[in-house]
Amino acid sequence: MTDMRTAAMDHLWLHFAQIPSTGPVLIERGDGCYVWDSDGKRYLDALAGLFVTEIGHGRSDLANAASKQAETMAYFPVWGMAHRPAAALAAKLAQLSPGDMDRVFFTSGGSEAVESAWKLARQYFLAKGEPDRMKVIGRETAYHGTTLGALSITSIPPIRAPFEPMLNQLVTHVSTTNQLHCDRCEGPCTLHAADEIETAILDQGPETVAAVFLEPVQNSGGCFTPMDGYWQRVREICDKYGVLLVSDEVICAFGRLGTWFGGQKFDYVPDMITFAKGVTSGYAPLGGVITRPHIADAFRANDDIVWHGITFGGHPVSCAVALANIEALEAEGIIDHVATNEGLFRAKLETLLDHPNIVEVRGTGYFYAIELMKDAANMVPFTADEAAELIGHLKPALLEMGLIARADGRGAPIIQYSPPLIAGEDEFDIIVDVSRAALDQSLAEMAG
Template sequence: MTNALFHPFAPAAKPEDDFINIVRGEGSLVFDDSGKDYVDALGSLWYCQVGHGRTEIVDAISAQMRKLESFNIFDPFTNEAAVRVADMIAERSPHPDGRVFLGSSGSEAVDSALKIARQYHQKRGDADRQLVVRRTNGYHGTNFGGTSAQGIAPNREGWGDLVPHFLEVGHDDLEAAATVFAEHGDRIAAVISEPVQGAGGVHPPIDGYLDGLRRLCDDHGSLLILDEVICGFGRTGEWFGAQHYGVTPDLMTFAKGVTSGYLPLSGVILSRGVSEVFEEPGFIFRSGYTYSGHPASCVAGVANLQLMTDEGLVSRANHVGEKIREGLAALEADGLIESWRGTGAIYAAELGRDAIPVRNDILQEGVIVRPIGTCLAICPPLVITDEEVGRVIDTMVACLK
């Protein structure tokens, strides 16, 4: 029997009783309603940097909610938590002098960034710049803007007309991007790209690719949007993928790891150059969300970023990554997987065959990884212990043999 609950990205006819009911979490482990434990090797859904059950964040949220549970930040209001989290995010980004727009979901962040990019050009008298270049395998959420920006074709199908003016290029084909710019450069508002493509199968960029996009944007007056919803907040071993790859975007979207998922928070970082265009006296920015700057979400962000800083979790991603790479390299050497790819603490094991049955076996044995086509994605909390990484790898070995 199905219940009222209509699950996202799930078979709509699947009975509620067939889902795994997760009831508790601690560190990198989660527990179902039978008491069985699982290593959460995907950080829930690519977001749980600091691990589950961190009372520091829960206490900060609770204290905020006892004082003020919520109040909006549309003009003329503001709140301390929103100001503080925006400062902390900007300070850690390549744009310490930039501005931070806040929302709740990654999809809201992406749609906001697309709107900001187009309006930036309009305000500079270049209203014809509406095209956005997207990459195959790109994932940018499921609102209409993000759906249109996606390079995962099945996710774009079945919804009727999407947002017009998107052009797709092969995900690592810089020449194709150069051709699109040669043909349409004066009408391209922006390129949108994840630093490492996550939900599309964990594809790090080939050498020089993001640099190449930056150059094309500079040469043609277009903006570079890096969608840091997965890569942001330590996943690559730097605060942002932009810093990991040494590329400075004009706009950056973030969500997930900013609060480690304790409460929903997302946003867009605007470079100084972009934000200045909006700062003319009297101009009103006409976009935003009821929960933009929600104080409870914002204190969750402040507490999470403070924890990550105090515990050195950004550089710890490199240690976690080293352990995962050792394990995956051994699996490859033993012929159990075809190959692996990734950087920092985000990886894919390429099986060369449907990954879902293998994932099901691994899940049965108490490890959560995500099947994407023919690969299994691994993106654990940055606090995962070496023993827990060992359990992930040993379980994969047992199930792949």
């Protein structure tokens, strides 16, 4: 074991993991869609790190942008003053985002972006003279981050459970757009999942509800895409009751769906977009909230101060990196590359549907999940114990076979793929071949 694997085992808290009793895999370098560990083994990074590395690994232009900015001015806050990288990036995001969205509050990551959107919503309604509007509607199984505010919106029981007493009670969770397991519609799914948001607003009292937080395509549970008309119906409901619509695009923006933002994919304009991850392709940490003019207008009308700030929000180096990342995504036509190739990616994944344990391929852009069942033809699910055992085998099997993908059991067992946006047919083939082999090996291990 290398010294650093020992150091990781002895000294590093791994996130969402047990205290390691062996040295964890140590990823040392990356190039394009691939990364290498400390033993020189190559992996296809079919998760873009953690839905992050849109432009791919090993880009010297992004590294140089960071270095140049660090030399010019490594750090200055955006507390009451501004600096060039933050101003330029805010203007660029205003240009790329849907509709009339025009102002950006920067954070250092996605959880902070969600917290910030909620706090901006709170102050917005105070400014408008509606002080009771604090509550939020989110969706079941959704992940919106881990800080206590964001975790209150997150709806994944094991992640919430240890902290339940510390979470606030201001959130109601409604159904996802999981159409495979919908038991409410006869035939194809109607817009019941959107209508449930209206019911929740009415149950809570419209005068108490501040915002609805939804992802364009819900990650947790496995890439739940919206039914046709879902976003339009949600927009209509939010407008009817004066509730802010927050599109949590920490994963779904910057090309992941083949568009800059979810609004361009599904034709809606939210009141706020939360973003992080892909904005810098991970070459530096950054997140934020993009808002429509009426949010800032409410603050301006009262000369209100934004009672919220984060030291590293809008870090100059991160903003310079984000500008370089967006420039590269534009210059190299990466968003179009996703839009052109998403059909091929899906078609390749759909070849897996002949497997007796793969029941569905779902997602869009470069963001897909396959769902696993005990007997796909007869829609017989794995029991909870079987699913946990299967995931327990799949995770190491995928890694052993050189594929970084997400085998997960929040809800039904799934494998999820979110490769760098530069991926093409070679990578799709590896994803399909290794997934099949890893699943077969895992099922054999379970049977044996």
